[in-house]
Amino acid sequence: MSHMTNESEDEMLSKDHTDSPMIDDGNVGGSASRGIVLKKGPWTSAEDAILVDYVKKHGEGNWNAVQKHSGLFRCGKSCRLRWANHLRPNLKKGAFTAEEERLIIELHAKMGNKWARMAAHLPGRTDNEIKNYWNTRIKRRQRAGLPLYPPEVCLQALQENQQNQNAGGDHAHHDQLQTNSYEIPDVTFDSLKANQGFLPYVQELPDISVSSMLMKGFGSSQYYSFVPSTAHCPKRLRESVAPLSGYDGSLRNEPPPFDQTQDDSCDNKMSEPSGLSFLYDPDPITRNLLPFGLNQGSHPLLNGNFSASKPTSGAAKSELPSLQYPETDSGSWGSSSPLPLLESVDAFIQSPQPSGTLQSDCLSPQNSGLLDALIHEANTLSSAKNQSSDKSSSSSTVTPGDITDSYTQNMCETKWEDCGDPISPLGNCAASIFSECTPISASGSSLADIQPAATFPVSNVKLEPAELAWTLDRENREISTQLDFSRPDALLGSCWFDQSVAYAKDQGITTDAIAVLLVDDLGSDHNQMAAGTTSSQGWGLGSCAWNNMPAVCQISEL
DNA sequence: AAGGCGTCCAACCGCATGATA
DNA sequence: TTATCATGCGGTTGGACGCCT
Numbered sequence: 001m002s003h004m005t006n007e008s009e010d011e012m013l014s015k016d017h018t019d020s021p022m023i024d025d026g027n028v029g030g031s032a033s034r035g036i037v038l039k040k041g042p043w044t045s046a047e048d049a050i051l052v053d054y055v056k057k058h059g060e061g062n063w064n065a066v067q068k069h070s071g072l073f074r075c076g077k078s079c080r081l082r083w084a085n086h087l088r089p090n091l092k093k094g095a096f097t098a099e100e101e102r103l104i105i106e107l108h109a110k111m112g113n114k115w116a117r118m119a120a121h122l123p124g125r126t127d128n129e130i131k132n133y134w135n136t137r138i139k140r141r142q143r144a145g146l147p148l149y150p151p152e153v154c155l156q157a158l159q160e161n162q163q164n165q166n167a168g169g170d171h172a173h174h175d176q177l178q179t180n181s182y183e184i185p186d187v188t189f190d191s192l193k194a195n196q197g198f199l200p201y202v203q204e205l206p207d208i209s210v211s212s213m214l215m216k217g218f219g220s221s222q223y224y225s226f227v228p229s230t231a232h233c234p235k236r237l238r239e240s241v242a243p244l245s246g247y248d249g250s251l252r253n254e255p256p257p258f259d260q261t262q263d264d265s266c267d268n269k270m271s272e273p274s275g276l277s278f279l280y281d282p283d284p285i286t287r288n289l290l291p292f293g294l295n296q297g298s299h300p301l302l303n304g305n306f307s308a309s310k311p312t313s314g315a316a317k318s319e320l321p322s323l324q325y326p327e328t329d330s331g332s333w334g335s336s337s338p339l340p341l342l343e344s345v346d347a348f349i350q351s352p353q354p355s356g357t358l359q360s361d362c363l364s365p366q367n368s369g370l371l372d373a374l375i376h377e378a379n380t381l382s383s384a385k386n387q388s389s390d391k392s393s394s395s396s397t398v399t400p401g402d403i404t405d406s407y408t409q410n411m412c413e414t415k416w417e418d419c420g421d422p423i424s425p426l427g428n429c430a431a432s433i434f435s436e437c438t439p440i441s442a443s444g445s446s447l448a449d450i451q452p453a454a455t456f457p458v459s460n461v462k463l464e465p466a467e468l469a470w471t472l473d474r475e476n477r478e479i480s481t482q483l484d485f486s487r488p489d490a491l492l493g494s495c496w497f498d499q500s501v502a503y504a505k506d507q508g509i510t511t512d513a514i515a516v517l518l519v520d521d522l523g524s525d526h527n528q529m530a531a532g533t534t535s536s537q538g539w540g541l542g543s544c545a546w547n548n549m550p551a552v553c554q555i556s557e558l
Numbered sequence: 559a560a561g562g563c564g565t566c567c568a569a570c571c572g573c574a575t576g577a578t579a
Numbered sequence: 580t581t582a583t584c585a586t587g588c589g590g591t592t593g594g595a596c597g598c599c600t
């Protein structure tokens with residue numbers, strides 16, 4: 001489309017901008033409205049002047065009247081946009097300041113792609129500006145294979161989330177659930193609770209993980225490619241919508257994480273888990289352990305059907321959720337799962353992370369930030385991994401490291417291909433999660449040997465100085481922390497993993513033994529996958545996490 | 559100098575929501 | 580209750596521009 005020059009159009013408009021229909025000059029595309037061809041394309045200074053003048057006289061709003069009465073041959077939407085983004089007073093122009101950038105990152109961590117809401121926190125900035133900034137930033141960081149959120153942002157989000165939790169807010173969650181007819185059978189929880197008496201590690205399961213996964217996991221339907229359209233939730237719920245972030249008080253009060261739960265509840269487009277079945281884990285105990293009775297495959301990261309790159313069915317559009325820090329009630333986690341620390345946040349960002357916190361984060365629809373980071377990071381890392389892991393996939397002798405390697409690869413090659421989206425960000429994400437996070441290397445099965453994700457040789461990503469610092473800093477982490485942030489499966493189920501490890505430690509079982517078992521279990525999963533013994537639907541990344549549990553259980557019963 | 563390529567950003571488009579007739 | 584309109588939001592597009600080869 002060629003554009004009318006400012007000069008020529010300025011001249012034309014300056015002559016008369018009264019109620020005479022403008023005849024499209026043919027230079028600019030336009031659409032007919034009431035027989036008038038409305039202009040499209042870049043605004044000229046003359047048009048701006050007309051619009052400004054009109055708004056001064058009549059105020060904002062009633063934008064369609066602008067076209068009728070001012071002689072501007074622009075549709076109302078165009079006028080509104082032009083005014084809002086360029087002409088209204090107090091608009092800040094120019095590059096974002098460091099403070100604004102920090103705020104954007106922070107807000108995005110909380111809100112996800114809620115540009116308008118973010119703009120409300122940035123006086124003088126428009127949603128469009130912020131959106132453009134973020135998109136370019138994403139692309140840049142994506143290319144660089146870097147995490148989107150600096151640790152301090154995650155930490156702050158975490159703290160705010162805790163504050164919000166303390167403020168309460170469970171009631172509306174339940175309401176929302178009911179409104180959406182998302183019912184979680186009591187029997188599911190009964191099973192879980194029953195297992196708490198049977199399985200020592202279940203006993204320590206924090207309510208929080210269940211409820212948070214309920215809420216956030218259910219709420220993450222926008223990541224489900226298989227979300228039934230019947231589970232429709234309007235694309236956007238406005239501020240009037242009751243928040244949805246926790247299941248219900250019967251399990252635990254779940255205050256809404258951050259403020260966005262108020263109006264982003266439909267970002268929590270809850271998916272109806274019905275119709276999904278437990279597809280791979282033959283262990284009934286493990287099944288029962290699955291949180292909230294959800295089928296494993298219902299987690300976006302747990303099944304290969306999720307694709308952030310392809311449209312989901314119905315209204316389950318892939319609206320990124322915001323980063324959400326889960327229930328961080330330290331008391332509920334017991335001694336083995338302390339509150340995430342700052343360094344944890346580092347790892348949290350740098351690599352997909354496991355703790356119960358992340359677990360719910362990943363499940364959360366409001367987690368766009370983190371999931372974004374995971375996806376982007378994963379894309380880069382997984383491509384690097386794919387290049388370097390060709391040989392591992394063909395190896396018949398598998399070391400633990402190889403297992404995870406080929407496991408990862410098979411994850412990609414089987415599950416993501418199944419869903420017809422081989423380049424699905426999540427597919428890559430899952431792959432990279434494993435490649436990056438699986439700490440159990442051939443050189444040592446001890447959990448203490450876990451290397452920081454960024455030290456993996458497969459990653460040839462250049463790190464910015466600050467980010468490199470985070471990475472290096474993690475080398476000094478305690479084993480438990482490394483566990484938290486390097487277990488691939490921990491990404492989804494590590495709260496239980498942590499609990500289990502802690503329990504095993506209490507029982508005098510070495511972490512090495514646990515690691516070996518887990519590796520074996522991983523290998524088992526891997527073999528299952530490679531052998532195609534699992535259904536093509538509904539399972540994936542999280543499988544090892546859940547399967548790990550029985551392994552630990554066995555340890556505890558030794 | 560010219561072409562390719564990537565980035566930035568203004569603007570458009572489709573959809574959802576709320577108000578009102 | 581339904582239809583229509585106005586508005587707002589988020590995703591996407593496409594042109595301008597700069598850099599590189």
